[in-house]
Amino acid sequence: MAISESERRSWTTPGAQDAAQRTYASVKAALDRSPSLSVLDWEVFLQGSYANATNTRGDSDVDIVVMLKSIYIPDGTQLPPSDKIRFENRRRGTTTMTAATFRSLVQQALSDYYGSERVHPRNKCLRVDKRDGYVDADVVPALQHRRFLSYPAYGDPPFIEGIAINPLQGGRIINYPKRHRDNGQAKNTRCRDKYKPTVRQVKRLRRRAVDLGLVDKRAAPGYLLECLVYNVPNHLFVADDSVRLSNVMMWLAQYSGAELAALCVSCDEVHRLFMNDPGQHNQHTTERVLKALWRLL
Template sequence: MQGVPAPSRDTYASVKKTLEDKAAPYAAKDPDIFLQGSYSNDTNVSRDSDVDVVAMIATTFAHDAPSLATEQYQAFEKAYAGSASYSYAQYKKDVLAWLTSKYGTGVRPGKKAIYIPAGTNRRECDVLPAIQYRYYYRFTNILDQHYASGICFYLQDGTQIVNYPKQHSANCTTKHQDTNSWFKPTVRIYKNMRNYMIERKMFAEGVAPSYFIEGMLYNVPNDKFGTSYEDTFVATFNFLSSADRSSFKCANGIHMLLGTSPVTWRSEHCTAYLEALKSLWQKGMA
């Protein structure tokens, strides 16, 4: 099974140090730099080549406060009126300029993240500039408020994307512990089978992202994991095939797994992946 290799650790260390440099134009915003994705969750396989790094600032944040009760939202507006002066667009522009100055013209913005090419002792890396997102449960005043803290970024067309990578990672770790260390190896099995099928054109790249595979398996009862890899695959797959997957939550515990929003898995893609797995298992991986 795959673990976090040294080049990935070195890549993260290098990029983190660069992003946290006090000479950066956004340094006063005190960015929180952390890993997300397969390397963060220790579910990477050999085909996972790049390292995903989040650079989040909390001094600017987005929120769902309008969904609070009227009096709570009014209190929120009063407390934070005119507080945001540094926009997400400016922050992303500053991060891009800083990374380009440090890693060269190969650095380029993508649909979501900023790409850093591989270098000496460094893998390819994607840096996602993000602001904090607050999913509110209660707001009385600044000293009495309760919310789930996530990240928020915007696509080039203005589409807002909200996610909760720290909750996702923590919940996957808990699931791993609760399954006697079977969860993460099982995720790798499902990912390796996906990669095998993509290479043989059984379905297209992008149908079954790693994030959603982790989320899907997060919903499988703990007693379906264990004994052997073969038994675990059969038990987890049989559960997934017969379960009401419309009730599944993402591993972050907040979003639904299946849906039509930018942060959910299309139901037909999940079904296509499971059907391809069944076909592959029946034929044998030959």
């Protein structure tokens, strides 16, 4: 069944923001009330579709990062040899704070505010159950991660700020949600405000394919689709909603999985989407999904 032009236009509309904004404000209030957290340097911010303004109707939860800044995870892997020597010889501070301790403080703050029956530990986050007028919240305790770009002898070394998540099971996960957000905003500007509406269209197209049984519901999550659309050349984001969606999907569907792996970066432009992105996306599954979505048009 082909997708009508009216549907393609309607799919550009973002989902409701009010409930997510209320949920974010509520979680921040819970953290602000904690005496244990008040003595630490931390920051709370959104990540995911609500932060990136690519949410659609039906996005049912909000991702909220609580990043500890009192300590950070240093990354000098990209430094030139001369800078690496200075990086390795840097002065290291001492602290008794760990990722596990910080997570426990965040969990206690949430439980004190909401009641322990509404707060559920998950592998990478703490789920806070919604109530009327709010959405479920995945609260992600993390440490600041600094990917140093250089390490001069004098002055503050420049770095890309990321987050380091220590899950209950599995190894540390490094993401760059602020850089993802900023790059998406810049892409949207270059595309005359048509990039983010197109991401929403593609997400709704994928949802339609799932409903029709054409695509597995676990395949091609919203983050992956957003990054794929990020790689589409800017000139294809034309004003007409229907033509633009066809342009973008035709460009994506033309490539094999191997070609997608060679071409595509993540929105943070630090990771390669199918090579070292923490999402561990499969390029061959993605190829099949994209071709199914293109046939649906």
